[in-house]
Amino acid sequence: MDIQALRKAHPEHWMRAAAIRTLALDGVAAANSGHSGMPMGMADVATVLYEKHLRFDPKAPNWPDRDRFILSAGHGSMLLYALLHLTGYEQASLQQLKDFRQWGARTAGHPEYGHMEGIETTTGPLGQGIANSVGFAIAEEILRARYGKGVVNHHTYVIAGDGCLMEGISQEAIGLAGMQKLGSLIVFFDNNNITIDGTVDLADITDQTARFEASGWHVIEIDGHDPVAIDKAIVQAKADPRPSMISCKTHIALGHAAQDTSKGHGALTDADQMAAAKAAYGWDYAPFEIPADVKSQWEAFGARGATAHAEWQTRFDKLSKGKQDEFNRALNLDAPKKLSATIKAFKKQATEAGAKMATRSSSEKVLEVINPIMAETVGGSADLTGSNNTKTADLGVFNPDNRAGRFIHYGIREHGMAAAMNGMALHGGIRPYSGTxxxxxxxxxxxxxxxxxxxxxxxxxxxxxxxxxxEDGPTHQPVEHLAMLRATPNTHVFRPADSVEVAEAWELALTAKKTPSVLALSRQGLPLVRKDHKNKNMSAQGAYVLADAEAGKRQAILMATGSEVSVAMAARDILEADGIGTRVVSMPCWELFEAQEEKIRKRVLPGGPVRVAIEAGVRLGWDKWLLGERGKEAKAGFIGMNSFGASAPAPELFEKFGITAEATAQKVRDLLA
Amino acid sequence: MDIQALRKAHPEHWMRAAAIRTLALDGVAAANSGHSGMPMGMADVATVLYEKHLRFDPKAPNWPDRDRFILSAGHGSMLLYALLHLTGYEQASLQQLKDFRQWGARTAGHPEYGHMEGIETTTGPLGQGIANSVGFAIAEEILRARYGKGVVNHHTYVIAGDGCLMEGISQEAIGLAGMQKLGSLIVFFDNNNITIDGTVDLADITDQTARFEASGWHVIEIDGHDPVAIDKAIVQAKADPRPSMISCKTHIALGHAAQDTSKGHGALTDADQMAAAKAAYGWDYAPFEIPADVKSQWEAFGARGATAHAEWQTRFDKLSKGKQDEFNRALNLDAPKKLSATIKAFKKQATEAGAKMATRSSSEKVLEVINPIMAETVGGSADLTGSNNTKTADLGVFNPDNRAGRFIHYGIREHGMAAAMNGMALHGGIRPYSGTxxxxxxxxxxxxxxxxxxxxxxxxxxxxxxxxxxEDGPTHQPVEHLAMLRATPNTHVFRPADSVEVAEAWELALTAKKTPSVLALSRQGLPLVRKDHKNKNMSAQGAYVLADAEAGKRQAILMATGSEVSVAMAARDILEADGIGTRVVSMPCWELFEAQEEKIRKRVLPGGPVRVAIEAGVRLGWDKWLLGERGKEAKAGFIGMNSFGASAPAPELFEKFGITAEATAQKVRDLLA
Structure with a gap:
């Protein structure tokens, strides 16, 4: 690569891009850790994008109608930090760049959402960003259809590397975006032919152009170091109604001794080599120093967005008050005022009807009352719509002919679906839910x-x-998944027992602002266990006493979730008939119970001779609840699974695996004996 | 679709295929559950494959040089069961077909490996089969290079549907197979344009032909109901040096009222509609009845393989005794006799050297002594070769130019890698290991x-x-993953503390026959904690006393795994200096400890006042070990993570998250107080 020819051809552009390259080198060198080469390779593309196209306002980083820039190749985080610093994001101070990868800094090894304004999503696990971007672009389409293009009309730009494109999730994203004709989505492929292990052909010979085209994308191939070509490609991409992939032939670690090698992928910290690279760039400044003229050019790009932002505000202000409120409410993740009353009414009706129902069906019924009052919900399924019961009549299907649709057929793409949901939520204005x-x-x-x-x-x-x-058998029967989800920090795992708990779980899920929720729902019909209607959302406590022994007669506590709560209730009937006072505790959400004060937890689970947990999953994690209060430890038993499942009708499986009321009662008797 | 024209064009073929179709209908109807339409759609392809191409011997289902047939679209399991029954696999009795999806039957809802001979792999989770098949084909290439094509020379045939191809894992498989030029791999794409939610274009518009070609595949498009075209395509595919995809345009639920609809995907049990379909087929027999002439034709296909098998045996017998033994030993998953002595010698050397070393590096050193004596190991990495330390000097890289290579650059494809490893192991003759x-x-x-x-x-x-x-930060720092893996049945999760435990873990992993192993290894250097060399594999006990208090003076037990064992040892030093007798228990593998007799578990973890567990992961699951013996319950503490991690140098992270010897000692003091 003839660096000097590049410098001469576009000297001002060159220096702007060199600012990114040198900040990346300096940041990585200061941390003695990180990835220098990717920012150095993609600096030209990023410079042109921020200079001529990206619509953003560093003074209002969360302006709803900004373009989104997603660094799917998140290991190149210094590229993003450099861009945010150069264009004037307050949180992207020079000190932050100097503190790259240090404790407490906003500049983590990979871009972390929430750490610094301007980071649109957390990337690092490869392929996530490009898959998030599909959600961003879908959200933009849905909101444009709802609020008009005066209020929502922006692009989603992505930088993805070979790693992103080798990950299977990228195919799910490409397939979904292509079918959905997400024209506002523009992906730059950092086509540098290098991975950590060596050249790409060690593991892949895929013609990425042909691959994207096969899924309906518009593809342009350019020299990723030619600013004129980059600009022209972006103009073309914006004009095309299909999602666009711009394949940018680049040189990783451009101008460094490690250029075009896998070494260039990593941390380039050799002082002499850094000096040589900077000399080749014509960059004669101290580490982290940006000459004033270059900085002011960059700041001008950052300042440019203020006008567009102000114009947008004028248009937004012309929306009806109702629309403005709805827009802002959704952005703020505030639930509508009606939600609480709607849930209460549903619970009342459910307790009165008393119907046996699969919790997946209960969930559908809840969605039928929620979706009409929450325009921000967007449902979906990974090709199991009729089984997941996530589609209500009012939603309409989102597709190229109906951008107002709120139900997405994600296809058989669970990973891409979840990543797209993240993208929608991060975009703002949407509360995504979906099933598999x-x-x-x-x-x-x-x-x-x-x-x-x-x-x-x-x-x-x-x-x-x-x-x-x-009958679908062990490949389709979760046994370890509740434990997996419960092990994951900041995840609410709800396993509701009946229609009432389902409604409560939905209320909690849809009022959460910072925590994802998993609703584990049954295929099979379940009896109503919450027969006394209460206004209070009992599931919010995480666990509560569903049925109790007579005062002073309690000998056993049965703890259960979901479909096993009714098993516990039936076991209690057996035990009480035997004169064994039995409490049943429904535990729809461990995490919320853990968050209670100790006195509440003790009130629900007091000391006592025997505790038995019943859950059609593995025991891992249950011992915490089985232990009992210190000094009053309970004899403990567990009724559940200790192997994978099997293929047979469900009632037979519960019998064969011993998850029954009689087995539970017998376990209590054995422990009391 | 003109069924009658199909019947007339190839009447004998038609009836053979109708046998599959009607068995699928009858099996699903008997179970009142399952998927009728896929077998009905792919019956012609399967018939021609088994009639004219598949090399198999129902009397010797595990003949090593058989062709493999993988039903990636596993929901169409009745297709496979029908084929195995018709061609004469003893375990695929008619009764088994009648007992489809019932408790104890071999005919589970989805094909389950090990339930019935002839099932090469468990499928059902979509995309797994096609990704397994890449491993099957790699195994075949490696073994052919090693033993010659007189002994190993077969094909891997796959049926994959739209669901398999929408899953991201399929792209990982396609990319890897294309680069590796796996010419013996032939995938039939059941191109029926139907998924559960409706037509494919609800979610995807991908041109699968172009997509496969983009990754270097040979693609043929045919009418999947034309036996002549099917045969011709298979002949072409076998002749082509690239992996082949045969796109078969088919009609799901051919000839049934539900043909070409998503209803046809499911269980077709309406008696009148079944009768009408059978009438259209010209099939006038009772449920599960196969007319003798049709059955005898099918059995002839099954008998055909006996000759090829006998010829193969003759060739195999000409191998040297050493080669024969090695081949059989690897197939039987027997470790070489030398393994035990090799591991012992390694341990001795490690204890003598006493070096501080990352366990990932220890693992590499172990592999350096194992790989030369175990020709069946095939290593790899998902583009982190230098970080996972899985490549030893002797392996050579497996690629189209070096089929004898034993190290695979899987690319940035963790899911495809794991599935390919499954395929290699299932093929037989290979023990795959790989890293990310x-x-x-x-x-x-x-x-x-x-x-x-x-x-x-x-x-x-x-x-x-x-x-x-x-520094890579929370996206790259596992905290919940040990718990996730421990929650999974039949998985040995090893977290070795030093070079000695690493060697022991490898010995256990490489002698296991029915259990996968996960080796959780450190990036950072760890001191040697097992200073007294013992011949015995202590890790085989799962947990053991590493250091103890003076007799009668034990007040605390510290339990730890991996990198935290040395933290526990340092905490013990502090506590012992304070006069607090402290035992340290290293717990490299919970599952093996759980499998011990109770008296051994009690000996390692006796009752006592205080127990503290130390692990740089979440607490979930630890309470089981913290509880202590009934009646002698311990006061318990946990030193570990209760959130995601952060980006900073590792020593600082351990300090900030409080995973230190001093914090551990203080926890013990607090609990004793």
Whole structure:
């Protein structure tokens, strides 16, 4: 690569891009850790994007109609930090860049959502960003349809590398975006032919152009170091009604001794080599020093957005008060005032009807009353719409012909679905929920963890939540998944027992602002256990006494969740008939129970001779609740699974695996004996 | 679709295929559950494959050089069961077909490996089968290079549907197979344009032909109901040096009222409609009845393989005794006799050297002595070769130019890697191990669960196993992953503390026959804690006393794993100096400890006043060990994580999150107070 020719051809552009390259080198060198080469390779693309196209206002980083810039290749985080610093984001101070990868800094090793304004999403696990971006673009379409293009009309730009495109999730994203014709989505492929292990052909020979085109994308191939070509490609991409992929032939670690090598992917900290690279750039400044003229050019790009922002505000102010309020309410993740009363009314009706019903069906019925009053909900399913019961009559299907639709057929793409949900939620204005079989939490897991890490209140409707699934067999029967989800920080795992608890779980999920929720729902019909209607959301306590022994006669506490709460109730009937006073505690959400004061937890789970937990999953985690109060430890038993499931009708499976009222009662008797 | 024209064009073929179609209808009707339409749609392809191409011997279902047939679209399980029954697999009795999806039957809802001979892999979670098949084909290439094509020379055939191809894992499989030029891999795409939610274009418009070609595949498009075209395509596919995809335009539920609809995807049990379909087929027989002439034709296909098998045996017998023994030993998953002595010698050397070393580096050193004596190991990494330390000098890289290579650059494809490992192990003759960062267990999870369910002894080398990863930050720092893995049945989760425990873990992983192992390994250097060399594999006990208090003076037990064992040892030094007798228990593998007799568990973890567990992960699951013996319950504490991690140098993270010897000692003091 002839650096000097590049310098001469576009000298001002060159220096602007060199500012990114040198900040990346300096930041990584200061941390003695990180990835220098990617920012150095993509500096030209990023410079042109921020200079000529990106619509943003560093003084109002959360301006709702800004363009989104997503660094899917998150290891190149210094690229983003440099851009935010150069264009004048207050939180992206020079000190932050100097503190790259240090405790307490906003400049984490990979971009972390919430750490610094201007970071639109957490990236690092490869492929997540490009899959998030599909959600961003969908959210933009839905909100444009709802509020008009005077208020919502922006682009989602992504930088993705070979790593992102090798991850399977990228295919799910590409397929979904192509079908949905998300024209406002523009992906720059950092086509540098280098991965950590070596050149890409060590593991892949895919023609990415042909691959994207196969899924309906518009593709442009350019020299990623030619600012004129970059600009022209972005203009073309914006004009095309399809999602666009701009394949940018780049040189990783451009101008450094490690250019075009896998070494260039990592931390380039050799002082002599850094000096040589800077000399080649014509960059004769101290570490982290940006010459005033270059900085002022960058700041001018940052200042440019103020006008567009002000014009937008004028247009927004012309919306009706109702629309403005709704827009702002959704952005703030505030539930509508009616929600609480709607849930209460639903609970009242459910207790009065007393119907046996699968909790997945209860969930559908709850959604039928919620969706009409929450325009911000966007539902979906990974090709199990009729099984997940996530589609209500009023939603309409979102597709290229109906941008106002609020139900998404994600296809058989659990991971892409979860990542798109994250993107929608991060975009703002949307509360995404969507479903698959609970066992396929496995497939969605990479993105579900990021919901928790990013504090995004997505709602995962995971139906068919145990061996109660029946004949489909062990590949479709979760046994370890409740434990997996409970192990994950900042995740509310709801396993409601009946229609009332389902309604309560939905209320909690839809009022959460910083926590994703998983609703584990049954395939099979379940009796109503909450027969006394209470206004209070009992599930908010995480666990509560559903039925008790006579005062002073309690010998056993049965703890259960979901479909096993009715098993516990039936076991209690047996035990009480035997004269064994028995309390039943429903525990729809461990995390909320853990968050209670100790006195509440003790009131629900007091000391006593025997405790038995019943859950059609593995025991891992239950011992915490089985232990009992210090000094009053209970004899403990567990009724559940200690293996994978099997293929047979569900009632037979519960019998064969011993998850029955009689087995529970016998366990209590044995422990008391 | 003109059924009658199809019947007339190839009457004998038609009736053979109709046998599959009607068995699928009858099996699903008997179960009142299942998927009728896929077998009905792909019956012609399967018939031609089994009639004219598939090399198999129902009397010797595990003949090593058989062709493999993988039903990636596992919901169409009745297709496979019908084929196995018709061709004469003893375990695929008619009764089994009648007992489809019932308790105890071999004919589970989805094909389950190990339930019936002829089922090569467990499918059902979509995309797994096609990704397994890449491993099957790699195994075949490696073994052919090693034993010659007289002994190993077969094909891997796959049926995949739209669901398989929408799942991201399929892209990982397609990319890897294309780059590796796996010419013996032939995938039939059941191109029926129907998913559960409706037509494919609800969610996808991908041109699958173009997509496969973009990754270097040979693609043929045919009418999937034309037996001549099917045969011709298979002939072409076998001749082409690239992996082949045969796109078969088919009609789901062919000939049934539900043909070409998403209803046709499910259970077609309406008696009148079944009767009408059978009438259209010209099939005038009772449920499950196969006319003798049709059955005898099918059985002839099954008998055909006996000759090829006998010829193969002759060739195999000409191998040297050493080669034969090695081949059989690997197939039987027997470790070489030398393994035990090799591990002991390694341990002796490690204790003598006493070096501080990251356990990922220890693992590399162990592999350096194992790989030369175990020709069946095949290593790899998902583009983190230098970080996972899985490549030893002797392996060579497996690629189209070096089929004898034993190290695979899987690319940035954790899920595809894990699924390919399953395929290699299932093929037989290979013990696959491979690595990524432990946090990306999330990505590989779908296939790792199947290792456990299928009882496949794959070895997952998961390095960078905690906040000890440091600067890369929370997206790369596992905190919940140990709990997730421990929650999964039939999975050995090893977290070794030093070089000695690493060697022991490898010995256990490589002698396991029915259980996958995960090795959670540190990025950071760890001191040697097992200073007294013992011949015995202490890790085989799961947990053991590493250091003890003076007799009669024990006040506390510290339990730890991996990098925190040395923290526990340092805490013990502090406590003993304070006069607090302290035992340290290293717990490298919970599952093996759980499998011990109770008296051994009690000996390691006797009753006593205080127990503290130390692990740089979440607490979930630890309460089981913290509880202590009934009646002698311990006061318990936990030193670990209760949130996601952060980006900073590792030593600072351990300080900030309070995972230190001093914090541990203080916790013990507090509990004793």
């Amino acid at each position: 079989f609970m066992c396929f939490t496995d497939y969605a897991r990479g993105a579900m963890r990021l919901s928790a890490l990013m504090e995004v209140p997505a709602v995962y409707v995971m139906t068919h939540d145990s061996i109660g699934l029946g | 960062f432990m946090c990306f267990t999330d990505y590989a999870r779908g296939a790792m669960r199947l290792s456990a369910l299928m009882e496949v002894p794959a070895v997952y080398v998961m390095t960078h196993d905690s906040i000890g990863l440091g």
